[in-house]
Each structure stands twice: as C-alpha cells, then as structure tokens.
Amino acid sequence: MATQHSSAPVVCSDVTRRYDGSTGRFGTSGTTVTALDNVSCEITHGSVVGVAGPSGSGKSTLLHLLAGLDTPTAGDIQIYGTSIQTLSSRERTAFRRSHIGMVFQRFHLLPALTAVENVALPLVQAGDSRRKRRDRATELLDAVGLDGRHKHRPGSLSGGEQQRVAIARALAADPAVVIADEPTGELDRETGKQVLDVLTDIATDRAVVIASHDEYTLSRTDRVIKLRDGRRET
Numbered sequence: 001m002a003t004q005h006s007s008a009p010v011v012c013s014d015v016t017r018r019y020d021g022s023t024g025r026f027g028t029s030g031t032t033v034t035a036l037d038n039v040s041c042e043i044t045h046g047s048v049v050g051v052a053g054p055s056g057s058g059k060s061t062l063l064h065l066l067a068g069l070d071t072p073t074a075g076d077i078q079i080y081g082t083s084i085q086t087l088s089s090r091e092r093t094a095f096r097r098s099h100i101g102m103v104f105q106r107f108h109l110l111p112a113l114t115a116v117e118n119v120a121l122p123l124v125q126a127g128d129s130r131r132k133r134r135d136r137a138t139e140l141l142d143a144v145g146l147d148g149r150h151k152h153r154p155g156s157l158s159g160g161e162q163q164r165v166a167i168a169r170a171l172a173a174d175p176a177v178v179i180a181d182e183p184t185g186e187l188d189r190e191t192g193k194q195v196l197d198v199l200t201d202i203a204t205d206r207a208v209v210i211a212s213h214d215e216y217t218l219s220r221t222d223r224v225i226k227l228r229d230g231r232r233e234t
C-alpha cells in the first residue's frame with residue numbers, strides 16, 4: 001500500500017455517493033439516492049472542520065467516506081496520499097485502524113469493560129503487549145481528564161465522561177485524523193463544552209472533523225463545510 005505525504009491529510013475530490021435502491025437501508029424500493037453529489041474538500045493538519053446541514057443532507061455519508069468506512073461511487077478520497085477507494089476492504093480496515101479515530105454520538109463503549117480496557121482495546125488489534133496497552137490507555141485517560149476513573153465501567157460514568165473515554169479510545173493508535181459524528185448530541189451544553197475542549201485540544205497536531213446540527217458545536221470549529229441535498233453550499 002503506497003503512501004505519499006501531502007500537506008492536507010484528507011483531500012476529497014468531486015466525490016459522489018449514490019445508494020442503489022436494491023441495496024439501501026430501506027430495502028428494494030428501486031430508487032437511487034444521491035447522498036453526496038460532487039463534493040470536494042480538504043481537511044488540513046492542526047484544524048477542526050465542522051460539517052453542517054439539515055437532516056439527510058449527507059453529513060454522515062461524508063464522514064463515513066472520510067473515515068474509510070465506505071467508498072465513493074465516483075471521485076477520489078486521499079488520506080495522506082493514499083486513495084482509499086483503491087484499497088481492498090481488508091487493506092482499508094488496516095489503513096483506517098492506524099490513521100483514523102472515530103467518535104460517535106452514543107459513545108459505543110463496551111459496557112462490560114472498564115474505561116482503561118475500552119481504550120486499550122484497539123491496541124489488541126494492533127498487536128501491542130499488555131503492558132504497553134495499559135500504559136498507553138492510562139496516559140490517554142489522564143490526558144482527557146479522567147484520572148481516577150480508569151477502573152469505572154461505562155454504566156458508572158456520566159455521558160461526558162463516557163464520551164471522553166471514547167475520545168481516548170479514538171486516539172489509542174495515535175491517528176492523524178479524528179472524525180466525530182454528533183459528538184455532543186447526547187450531552188448538555190456544559191458537558192458538551194468540556195468534550196469540545198478535548199476535541200479542539202487534540203487538533204493541535206492532527207486533523208479533526210466534527211459533524212453537528214448544533215450551532216455552539218459548529219462555532220468551536222475553525223471552518224464549516226455546509227451541505228444541502230448532498231451538495232456543498234460553502
């Protein structure tokens with residue numbers, strides 16, 4: 001898998017994503033949905049980019065493409081010079097694990113595992129030793145302000161604390177790009193603010209993309225990509 005370095009970690013050129021009615025989430029309607037239509041963007045190092053737009057405008061579709069979870073119907077997505085659509089599904093998974101961290105609205109932590117075990121989990125897949133995993137997870141939980149909470153399971157943590165565990169987990173493999181889909185959607189304003197403090201902090205030496213409906217969340221980003229009906233407005 002050849003990787004060339006470019007100045008912007010993520011470059012998305014003329015990207016279109018259509019969902020064929022026969023394979024879509026709504027079954028065999030036969031209608032094709034153009035979720036993204038010819039969208040281009042660059043996500044630069046050291047910045048937080050917001051993705052905004054009404055429901056159904058294509059935000060999650062764009063995030064999934066930027067994260068390498070999906071591939072475009074047309075156009076090109078390069079992450080550090082690698083066109084992700086040229087990779088096999090297995091290569092894409094490996095690429096994603098080492099270059100991209102994901103944060104979700106509903107945290108997606110494993111309830112039976114402690115905070116430190118949740119954060120260490122991606123490092124099991126990376127093949128790191130037990131001690132290295134624990135040390136890294138401990139360091140990351142301290143960095144997101146969760147010292148003293150390492151042994152707690154998600155059920156005994158607040159929403160904001162759970163989201164900070166999820167951010168620490170997203171950082172486990174030290175990815176260059178962190179992609180967050182409505183990271184404050186389940187949180188009150190004050191807790192959301194603390195989570196955004198962490199997300200803007202970690203952007204100092206990586207690229208962070210945040211999709212949100214929330215004006216305050218978007219106001220914390222450096223610039224906003226606005227989508228409407230799958231097209232880019234700004």
Ligand SMILES: Nc1ncnc2c1ncn2[C@@H]1O[C@H](COP(=O)(O)OP(=O)(O)OP(=O)(O)O)[C@@H](O)[C@H]1O
Nearest residue numbers: 019024025033035054055056057058059060061062
């Ligand atoms: N797997 C799929 N199959 C068929 N259509 C889909 C699929 N995923 C998304 N769509 C459609 O693509 C369009 C864009 O959806 P997307 O989820 O990207 O929007 P969104 O801006 O993230 O919306 P929301 O803010 O409600 O989460 C919508 O019309 C949606 O119904």
